[in-house]
Amino acid sequence: MTSSYKVKLLRRHTAAERTMAFYLEKPDGFDFIPGQNIDVGLIDHDIIDPNDSARAFSIASAPHHDYLLIMARMRDNQYKNALECLPDGAQLEIYGPYGSFRLHDDTGIPAVFIIGGIGITPCYSILSHAIHEKSDRRFYLFYSNRTIADAACLDELLRMQTELVNFKCIPTLTAMGQSNNGWKYEYGRIDFAMICRHMPDPVRAKFYIVGPSRMVWPMVQHLDGRIPRANMLVEDFTGF
């Protein structure tokens, strides 16, 4: 059941270039399914446009955590500026949880995440939950960013491979030359050929495509005909 709650901002840190992670107090009785999202409302309306006082964020933490984690690309707009300036302990209003983006039931079918940038947040929640549950289902994460600095939670995701037995993380950079020292993963946009290099039989998998519209819908079109559309689930982050 969706509800609204007053919560405190506990702390924040920089998660990547222009990306902040905000830890919010988790209200008593707040329950959600990994992959769902909440609206976060700024209570001090004097400092922002009243028409932009609440925005939706995927929950990046897992249900067993005692906090709610959200992440935001810090674009130059009134809402994000106001959020960034809030002191720790400031009060926020959250609404939710919302959304039908959640993992499929059949653990025998692999889950493939095709993620662009900050779209990593619902996936991060699902993977954290899977670690907590000691899940042995197969997960593949294709994680696309322009540069290493843009890739939120990359170290943690790579480390998750040691904690989650059947998880493979395949990061890729789209705006860096292949001469970059030390990068031992993929370059360029995610495509079907890249997917096939890293996993067997993708046709049988469920695909979760998350990111901005300009990434999500071309990816659906690219995979169309190769992967059944019924096996794709999208989360379009435009306007979030």
Next chain:
Amino acid sequence: MTATLDDIERIKNLRERMKARPVRRLPEWLKISARLGPEYDRIKNILAHNQLHSVCQEAACPNIRECFGEGTATFMILGSNCTRGCRFCNVKTAVPLGLDTEEPERLAKVVAELGLKQVVITSVTRDDLPDGGAGIFAETIRRLRLHDKNIQVEVLIPDLMGNMKAVDIILEARPDVFAHNVETVPRLYRRVRPGAELKRSLDILRRADIYRPRPVVKTGFMVGLGETLEEITELLRLIYDTGTQIVTVGQYLRPSPGHMTETRFYHPDEFRQIAAIGRDIGLAHVEAGPLVRSSYKAFSQSQKLLNRKI
């Protein structure tokens, strides 16, 4: 993921908390008879047989019994999977299953079979298509007119990502009524319609108003999402400034516990007050009531305006 002990415990706790909450009771004016007539079954079966969808069913419209009972339906084209996840809407968010180019003809045949003289066509949002599905809207209007040149067609379109070329494709097919809903007041936009913008929606209405020959231009919004009367008045002014003639205002009713909660139920007198404000602003017709929906009795709202269309 199979349910773990943690999941089972969480669900158990959630159920207990839900039991402890006060039961949501609808006021008298929102209670609807659950009686289903033979017309309801007839239309439902025809739609299912022809792989067509009605927004009446997909959006769990409270007027479905009345409209189906009177032999009318609002058809939802372009499939039943929507690419947006609006917080008020019951239509399923999922990747659409391709593009069904045969749908316009099937729909036109069904409309002929049902003997409808007026039809409302709406759709899911199709952000996956370059034209947002505008071409299928236009083709549907053309096919309907091929079967019956006197048929009156209302289209209720999604925002097409603000692609005005796509809007023009639909306008060029000359619908009698061109509708696009603004849904809520500016302050609640980001919460109610993630991925949409009020300015984009107002621009679409403005575009229809300046198109010649001009269709009747219509929009609608919901109340009960947390707006104030001042905000409703401001929205009615913004709508008036676009040249829109008809506005529908109805009570938001949460379709499931996973959707936004109603902040309050407006009394019928308050709807009358909203309609009066709209008329004072200069809107030609404001249809406001607890169970009013965009396509509810659509042509009775627009008939006078259709008769004196430019």
